[in-house]
Amino acid sequence: MRHKPQSAKATQVLEWDRGRQRRLLDELAAEEPLEIRIAGESITVTMRTPGADFDLAAGFLLTEGIVTRREQIARIGYARGPDGEPSGNLVDVTLDDGEVVNVERVARHFLASSRCGICGKASIDAVRARDIQPPNRMFEVDPDVLTALPDALHASQRIFGRTGGLHAAALFDRHGSLVAAREDIGRHNAVDKVIGDALLGGRLPLSERILLVSGRGGFEIVQKALVAGVPVVASVSAPSSLAVQLARDYGLTLVGFLRGARFIAYAGEDRLVPARGDPLASSQ
Numbered sequence: 001m002r003h004k005p006q007s008a009k010a011t012q013v014l015e016w017d018r019g020r021q022r023r024l025l026d027e028l029a030a031e032e033p034l035e036i037r038i039a040g041e042s043i044t045v046t047m048r049t050p051g052a053d054f055d056l057a058a059g060f061l062l063t064e065g066i067v068t069r070r071e072q073i074a075r076i077g078y079a080r081g082p083d084g085e086p087s088g089n090l091v092d093v094t095l096d097d098g099e100v101v102n103v104e105r106v107a108r109h110f111l112a113s114s115r116c117g118i119c120g121k122a123s124i125d126a127v128r129a130r131d132i133q134p135p136n137r138m139f140e141v142d143p144d145v146l147t148a149l150p151d152a153l154h155a156s157q158r159i160f161g162r163t164g165g166l167h168a169a170a171l172f173d174r175h176g177s178l179v180a181a182r183e184d185i186g187r188h189n190a191v192d193k194v195i196g197d198a199l200l201g202g203r204l205p206l207s208e209r210i211l212l213v214s215g216r217g218g219f220e221i222v223q224k225a226l227v228a229g230v231p232v233v234a235s236v237s238a239p240s241s242l243a244v245q246l247a248r249d250y251g252l253t254l255v256g257f258l259r260g261a262r263f264i265a266y267a268g269e270d271r272l273v274p275a276r277g278d279p280l281a282s283s284q
Contacts, residue, residue: 005032005050005088007159007183029165031185036060037079037092038101049159049166049185050088052193053078056184057091059196062204063224065130070202072099124246127223134251135231136207140273143280145176147261149212150236156181157214168214169194171206171230179209187215188224195228205229212236217256219243226250232271234258239266 013026035045036057043066048056054076061067075094081087095101153170156178169190170181182193191213198204210232211225217239223246225233233247234255244266247254253268265272269280 006030007049007051008162027162029159029185032089035079035090037090038066039094040079040092046189047186048189049183051159051184052182052197053088053091055182055193055196055200056189057093057196058199059192059194059224061093062199063192063195063227065227066101067095067099070199070204072096073200076200123219123223123242124249127226127246127250130227132226132250133229135226135229136205137231137251139174139208139231140271141174141210141232142275143263143272144275145172145174146210146234146255146258146263146272148176149210149234150258152176152178153181153212153214157183159183166190170212171198172210172212173208174210187213187218188220190214191221191224195224198228207231210234212258216240217243217254219246222246222252222254226252232268234263 007030008027009030010025010027012023015022015024030049031047032050033045034048034053035042037043057076058073067073072095073093074096077092078086078088079090079092081090149172153168156170157168159166166183166185167187167190168181168183171179171194173179180194180197182190184190184193198206205228207229209230211230213221213235215235216237217233217235219240219242222233222243232253236258237256239254239256244254247267251268253271254266255263256266257264265280272280
């Protein structure tokens with residue numbers, strides 16, 4: 001590979017500060033296209049921050065329902081570009097010999113979704129059609145553990161510390177210990193990366209894990225968490241109405257506005273159990 005894509009790039013900028021100006025070098029989060037192929041056939045192109053590309057491809061295939069088990073993936077590697085050299089922006093996935101995927105149908109599905117989106121009812125019906133199971137009902141976490149997670153996530157964001165311009169997703173255990181974290185310009189990509197890492201490592205389902213995302217908790221974040229078996233999803237911002245509906249339908253714990261010592265539980269508050277005391281009061 002001649003030029004491996006970088007996760008951050010330096011550029012000359014002009015800083016204005018209290019009437020004074022100076023030129024300096026600033027680092028920007030990189031954004032480049034990644035084409036994901038199956039057996040040489042393109043299925044999608046996503047704009048991402050280079051890094052953990054194989055995790056991203058694996059997580060995408062899992063959360064979109066193209067694969068359901070690690071054993072279905074025989075190999076992931078960088079593909080060759082038009083010049084015949086391996087390209088860091090092309091990832092090719094080889095499935096196990098017994099796996100058959102209608103690549104043309106899959107590609108059409110992603111193209112249609114990116115162009116016009118789908119309505120709320122169709123989104124939830126599509127999740128139900130995949131026979132996704134409710135997450136671990138026995139998993140519990142102390143609310144005080146949750147409130148400590150954003151600081152732990154921020155401390156793990158190596159590229160964000162240099163650029164200030166990336167989303168992050170992280171997995172924690174019930175005690176608040178960081179298990180894995182990934183960064184990306186897109187919050188969905190960050191989630192696919194952290195889930196793909198677990199898939200390739202043979203650690204699914206994530207039935208004893210908490211997923212924390214740096215952005216808002218949208219429908220697709222909740223859907224991806226359900227596919228991976230995550231029982232608790234937390235975000236530092238607000239969830240969407242469709243995300244709350246999906247979380248309630250499947251019994252997933254969804255927390256938003258996780259900042260400082262405060263958060264709001266939108267669904268599944270029975271999993272939030274203080275170290276000494278009863279579960280948080282259920283909503284009426």
